[in-house]
Amino acid sequence: MRAKGFLLEILSFAFWAALVSTSLWRSNGLHDQQVRDVAEARARMLFTMVETMRLWNASHGGLYATVDDSNQPNPYLDVLERDVEIFGRPYTKINPAYMTRQLSEMFRARKGMQFHLTSANPIRPANAPDAWEATTLAGFAAGGREVFELTPVEGGQAFRYMAALTVEKPCLQCHAKQDYRLGDVRGGISVSLPAAPVIAELEPQRHHTILVHGVGFVLLWGASLLFIARLKQSWRGLAAARADQDRLITERTAELRAAVDDLARSNAELEQFAYVASHDLQEPLRMMGTYAQLIERRYAERLDDEGREFIGFMTEGAGRMRAMIDDLLAYSRVDRGPPVFAAVDSELALDTALANLAAAVTESKAAVVRPSVLPLVWGEAAPLARLFQNVVGNALKYRHPDRPPRVEVTVATDKAGWATFSVRDNGIGIPEDCRERVFQIFQRLHARGAYPGTGIGLAIAKKIVERHGGSIWIEAAGDGGSVFRFTLPLAK
Numbered sequence: 001m002r003a004k005g006f007l008l009e010i011l012s013f014a015f016w017a018a019l020v021s022t023s024l025w026r027s028n029g030l031h032d033q034q035v036r037d038v039a040e041a042r043a044r045m046l047f048t049m050v051e052t053m054r055l056w057n058a059s060h061g062g063l064y065a066t067v068d069d070s071n072q073p074n075p076y077l078d079v080l081e082r083d084v085e086i087f088g089r090p091y092t093k094i095n096p097a098y099m100t101r102q103l104s105e106m107f108r109a110r111k112g113m114q115f116h117l118t119s120a121n122p123i124r125p126a127n128a129p130d131a132w133e134a135t136t137l138a139g140f141a142a143g144g145r146e147v148f149e150l151t152p153v154e155g156g157q158a159f160r161y162m163a164a165l166t167v168e169k170p171c172l173q174c175h176a177k178q179d180y181r182l183g184d185v186r187g188g189i190s191v192s193l194p195a196a197p198v199i200a201e202l203e204p205q206r207h208h209t210i211l212v213h214g215v216g217f218v219l220l221w222g223a224s225l226l227f228i229a230r231l232k233q234s235w236r237g238l239a240a241a242r243a244d245q246d247r248l249i250t251e252r253t254a255e256l257r258a259a260v261d262d263l264a265r266s267n268a269e270l271e272q273f274a275y276v277a278s279h280d281l282q283e284p285l286r287m288m289g290t291y292a293q294l295i296e297r298r299y300a301e302r303l304d305d306e307g308r309e310f311i312g313f314m315t316e317g318a319g320r321m322r323a324m325i326d327d328l329l330a331y332s333r334v335d336r337g338p339p340v341f342a343a344v345d346s347e348l349a350l351d352t353a354l355a356n357l358a359a360a361v362t363e364s365k366a367a368v369v370r371p372s373v374l375p376l377v378w379g380e381a382a383p384l385a386r387l388f389q390n391v392v393g394n395a396l397k398y399r400h401p402d403r404p405p406r407v408e409v410t411v412a413t414d415k416a417g418w419a420t421f422s423v424r425d426n427g428i429g430i431p432e433d434c435r436e437r438v439f440q441i442f443q444r445l446h447a448r449g450a451y452p453g454t455g456i457g458l459a460i461a462k463k464i465v466e467r468h469g470g471s472i473w474i475e476a477a478g479d480g481g482s483v484f485r486f487t488l489p490l491a492k
């Protein structure tokens with residue numbers, strides 16, 4: 001979990017770092033574009049100014065200015081009235097190109113932006129283009145009108161702009177001789193703008209952007225870290241809760257297991273006791289019975305009637321006790337040893353049971369109805385036969401005095417893997433409040449003389465059913481009899 005949290009921290013760092021650096025990279029690109037845009041706007045502005053001034057000059061057919069060191073007559077200007085005198089002072093005509101040159105020189109002195117008038121085949125050789133201008137002019141000849149570029153220059157980089165100069169009407173006054181025509185492109189003005197100052201001028205903006213991104217990154221990542229910390233906290237809470245739950249379950253399971261173990265142990269002890277007691281009681285009981293018989297045989301004449309009656313009670317009591325002990329042994333044997341289950345044909349179990357009951361069936365003239373096919377169940381063959389025998393035998397035993405007994409066995413299976421057997425009789429029936437009691441050991445509903453037996457058959461039946469994981473219960477049959485139902489697992 002620690003590692004998971006750490007991984008999240010790294011991941012969130014990577015995520016925001018990637019996002020912020022992408023944004024920064026994009027902003028940087030935009031900033032560079034902005035620098036270019038600013039430089040281009042300035043260059044174009046300068047060009048427009050110069051072009052407009054030139055047009056103004058041309059529209060006056062050139063302008064006169066006094067001759068001095070910086071303004072000598074232009075040897076390339078081939079007009080009659082180039083040099084004049086007004087009030088004794090010499091004046092000379094300044095054509096647009098000459099004015100452009102003078103302005104350009106003044107500009108150069110101030111450093112920074114520069115411009116240059118040029119043409120592919122100049123009247124004045126110094127107006128010849130440099131390499132860059134030559135290429136650009138060639139581009140204009142092919143139809144271009146404007147070029148803007150960042151180019152390497154001496155001592156750094158410069159933005160260079162150049163636009164075409166088109167021939168307008170006033171230009172023809174002087175240039176008609178060179179075959180200039182209206183709308184022709186006969187040259188251009190190139191503007192050069194050192195890159196460094198523009199970049200420097202806009203640099204604070206870039207710094208600001210970087211700062212904003214840095215702060216943004218720190219804030220976003222910080223927020224993520226906070227969120228992750230919260231997340232980890234809730235994870236820890238969850239894990240603690242789960243551990244608590246696990247511990248509780250383990251504890252409860254252990255307690256439950258201990259209780260079950262205790263129960264099983266005391267149960268086993270009890271059974272062992274019952275088994276040992278009944279087993280060990282057999283011997284003295286046999287002795288008692290034998291000697292009672294001995295007294296009866298040898299000393300009968302010497303006893304009076306009352307004495308013989310007492311001996312009779314004794315023998316009978318010993319006999320009944322033996323029967324009970326035998327039954328008790330049978331009862332405790334049901335659960336001795338671990339179950340060894342296999343697929344058992346319940347049909348065979350019922351066959352065996354009915355064979356064992358043949359005498360009782362004949363004697364009671366009972367009608368036993370059973371299905372021709374019974375399912376395979378999962379259990380132990382002998383106890384299952386015993387189960388059928390006890391339940392069917394019970395139905396035969398408690399028959400109604402007024403009608404011949406009829407026992408009907410049916411079975412239903414369900415999807416959950418269980419078979420429910422029903423044994424319906426038309427006997428004397430069992431009152432509802434006694435239906436639990438009949439399954440208890442040695443519990444009888446009737447006086448001892450009325451029906452034979454110790455009253456253990458159904459207790460054994462219940463034990464066998466429960467050993468197979470099933471349950472057994474009694475319902476009332478419509479005609480006054482009872483229906484015994486029990487469930488057994490189907491063989492897989």
Ligand code: HEC
Pocket residue numbers: 054055057058059061062074076077078094095096097098117118119121122123124125127165166167168170171172173174175186187188
């Ligand atoms: C008053 C006369 C005059 C007028 C008007 C005039 N020019 Fe010129 N132009 C010249 C002379 C002379 C030169 C030659 C060299 C110099 O002065 O630099 C020249 C040079 C040029 C050059 C430079 C290349 C070269 O041949 O040296 C260009 C381009 C040019 N003119 C375009 C124009 C245009 C476009 C107009 C109209 C706006 C115009 N000129 C108006 C006289 C004139």
